[in-house]
Amino acid sequence: DIQMTQSPSSLSAFVGDRVTITCRASQSIKNDVNWYQQKPGKAPKLLINTASNLQSGVPSRFSGSGSGTDFTLTISSLQPEDFATYYCQQSSSTPLTFGQGTRLENK
Amino acid sequence: EVQLVESGGGLVQPGGSLRLSCAASGFSFSSHWMNWVRQAPGKGLEWVANLEKDGGEKHYVDSVKGRFTISRDNAKNSLYLQMSNLRAEDTALYYCARGLKAWGYNLDYWGQGALVTVSS
Numbered sequence: 030d031i032q033m034t035q036s037p038s039s040l041s042a043f044v045g046d047r048v049t050i051t052c053r054a055s056q057s058i059k060n061d062v063n064w065y066q067q068k069p070g071k072a073p074k075l076l077i078n079t080a081s082n083l084q085s086g087v088p089s090r091f092s093g094s095g096s097g098t099d100f101t102l103t104i105s106s107l108q109p110e111d112f113a114t115y116y117c118q119q120s121s122s123t124p125l126t127f128g129q130g131t132r133l134e135n136k
Numbered sequence: 137e138v139q140l141v142e143s144g145g146g147l148v149q150p151g152g153s154l155r156l157s158c159a160a161s162g163f164s165f166s167s168h169w170m171n172w173v174r175q176a177p178g179k180g181l182e183w184v185a186n187l188e189k190d191g192g193e194k195h196y197v198d199s200v201k202g203r204f205t206i207s208r209d210n211a212k213n214s215l216y217l218q219m220s221n222l223r224a225e226d227t228a229l230y231y232c233a234r235g236l237k238a239w240g241y242n243l244d245y246w247g248q249g250a251l252v253t254v255s256s
Binding site for chain 1: 171173180181182183186195196197198231236239241242243244245246247248249
């Protein structure tokens, strides 16, 4: 199984900050990584698919990059509605696996 | 508008069975892979199973193989998860999630979840 190691597990930041979350795969997965945002009591929302493709309707302050084993999600200027938990997920092979999540909190 | 609505959750004793359903609307259900993903209380996301568009190819996480069965009825726009021999560690919110048309392992729409509690 492909393990996804996400860091940090939690992060405190101010509105307006630039934030980066990383995800490392246990083996090369080309660009088969997705990023999701989950707010308390809500279902996850797909933000970015295939490492860097922004889903329709997702603000352009979100971006993704990486290939092989190392991937990043960047929020260029944090907004109040961005405080949430973020997960990476590999879509290369089953079982599909998620990172353990990054909880982004308001400092 | 794409909608996925799960039902069938509840409290069940260890060793018991439960069947979850997911009613889909607002899109061509038969054109998409479908997935079940679960989230234990206060924990992260765990993919459970997925199923090809015509119900042929299916995959499971090891921890549920032999106990859970994923199926679909394209005429009814519905996805199912039959769960048997349930364990305490199966307690979770179970989400139904649609796979992207281009690649079914990218999950672009999710339901609100059905809560399954396994306890005596």
